[in-house]
Amino acid sequence: MSADALVLVERDEPIVVVTLNRPKQLNALSEPLMEELVERLAELDRDPAIRCIVLAGSERAFAAGADIGEMAEAGAIDMLYARRVERWDAIRKLWTPLVAAVSGFCLGGGNELAMSCDLIVASETAKFGQPETGLGIIPGAGGTQRLTRAIGKAKAMDVVLSGRFLDAREAERAGLVARVVAREAWLEEAKHVAREIAAKAPVAQRLAKEAVNRAYETTLELGLEHERRLLYLAFASDDAREGLTAFAEKRDPDFQGR
Numbered sequence: 480m481s482a483d484a485l486v487l488v489e490r491d492e493p494i495v496v497v498t499l500n501r502p503k504q505l506n507a508l509s510e511p512l513m514e515e516l517v518e519r520l521a522e523l524d525r526d527p528a529i530r531c532i533v534l535a536g537s538e539r540a541f542a543a544g545a546d547i548g549e550m551a552e553a554g555a556i557d558m559l560y561a562r563r564v565e566r567w568d569a570i571r572k573l574w575t576p577l578v579a580a581v582s583g584f585c586l587g588g589g590n591e592l593a594m595s596c597d598l599i600v601a602s603e604t605a606k607f608g609q610p611e612t613g614l615g616i617i618p619g620a621g622g623t624q625r626l627t628r629a630i631g632k633a634k635a636m637d638v639v640l641s642g643r644f645l646d647a648r649e650a651e652r653a654g655l656v657a658r659v660v661a662r663e664a665w666l667e668e669a670k671h672v673a674r675e676i677a678a679k680a681p682v683a684q685r686l687a688k689e690a691v692n693r694a695y696e697t698t699l700e701l702g703l704e705h706e707r708r709l710l711y712l713a714f715a716s717d718d719a720r721e722g723l724t725a726f727a728e729k730r731d732p733d734f735q736g737r
């Protein structure tokens with residue numbers, strides 16, 4: 480990996496830390512960075528040795544949004560051809576659980592990227608916002624949709640229309656953030672959460688992730704039916720035999736992801 484890579488990958492199997500690496504620009508999500516990020520995540524998603532991915536920025540900023548300089552140069556049709564939507568869809572479709580480790584600014588596209596992960600672990604320094612309307616644009620990668628589903632209309636309207644930042648505690652209370660951790664331990668704590676996740680059965684994790692995400696998109700009745708079918712599928716896995724037997728035998732399970 481070259482020292483000037485826009486995305487750093489540090490394997491610590493069964494987890495891996497993927498770090499956005501434009502610290503001087505507060506990890507503004509330029510096209511090259513997003514392209515590199517999606518490529519690295521896709522490679523890791525195909526790797527059975529990796530059971531959870533931590534996506535981190537720097538201590539000062541997870542990411543301060545899309546690259547404003549790049550956007551200032553682009554016309555609407557350039558945006559269309561840039562295939563941004565496909566990149567965001569690729570992140571949404573990853574199988575491997577993804578933990579966003581957020582410290583500092585998490586704004587605009589940065590917040591949308593964090594919300595595309597499965598859960599957010601935030602340093603007490605984290606600041607979440609969607610300041611796009613101050614630039615004359617609106618959020619374009621889920622900032623009006625995922626945020627509203629996560630924290631409800633009242634707070635989402637406040638964040639999107641006023642540009643106000645939520646601090647970590649308010650974001651946790653509102654339902655955007657899963658855990659708030661101490662400033663100095665933000666990355667270690669996120670890795671700890673990732674190891675907890677990685678210790679569980681991989682097939683079950685993939686199905687559980689699918690089931691929870693389905694809750695956003697369907698009626699309760701259809702969601703429950705989908706959940707039940709996924710449970711039967713989980714039952715058919717070797718990991719289910721192993722997990723249930725290991726419990727009865729009072730030992731730790733040895734999941735193979737089959």
Ligand code: CAA
Binds near residue numbers: 543586587588589
């Ligand atoms: N794009 C490009 N560069 C950015 C950037 C961004 N989103 N955010 C920060 N930077 C750059 C700054 O230009 C600055 O560069 P220079 O040192 O070369 O001048 C460097 O990062 C450090 O930033 P500041 O000096 O501004 O740092 P600060 O501590 O004074 O302020 C901040 C921090 C409040 C986050 C401020 O940088 C800021 O407001 N950034 C923009 C946030 C924003 O509006 N994000 C939304 C982008 S639009 C979007 O994301 C679209 C979408 O969803 C589709």
